[in-house]
Amino acid sequence: DTEVTQTPKHLVMGMTNKKSLKCEQHMGHRAMYWYKQKAKKPPELMFVYSYEKLSINESVPSRFSPECPNSSLLNLHLHALQPEDSALYLCASRQTGGREQYFGPGTRLTVT
């Protein structure tokens, strides 16, 4: 089973809203990632969690706040976003010692 699930599939939010994206995997992977992908561009790394601890934050604005409550779950809390934050947000996970990342289907976020 190489499934990573993400909810919601689509999200429309205003610039003053607070919302959260959720990612879940039950493969026992201990590294989890958030990526942002704009149209016709490759995925850009935002955050990396390793053993539930934040290990990489790629200079992401504080209006994005990640959280890893347990080894299977990864959240991305959103607050006061800008229209330019509209994108496909992808979650991925990787097995300890492995090099392949397995991606979820993404959440299509639109900020109005």
Place this chain on the structure above:
Amino acid sequence: DQQVKQNSPSLSVQEGRISILNCDYTNSMFDYFLWYKKYPAEGPTFLISISSIKDKNEDGRFTVFLNKSAKHLSLHIVPSQPGDSAVYFCAASDYGQNFVFGPGTRLSVLP
């Protein structure tokens, strides 16, 4: 500075023929390379990978070739099928947390 390059934004191939997608990298620390396939509004799907200690890895219709001295890899799809039409991303990683995608090549397989 792009560490992973895919210089062909698009490629069209006739069904049944070979598709060759190319990728170049600049960082000598990369030691593992991956190909992902992506349909619109979906997450990338892992296809095939290769370690820098090998020069070829094959999985069914997909073969990846690595030329370390040229810092070049390629993905061969034989025979190409219409369902292979998608964007293909090359990615590279080092032994740290560095994981970099190329800009992608859109493959169209024509019936």
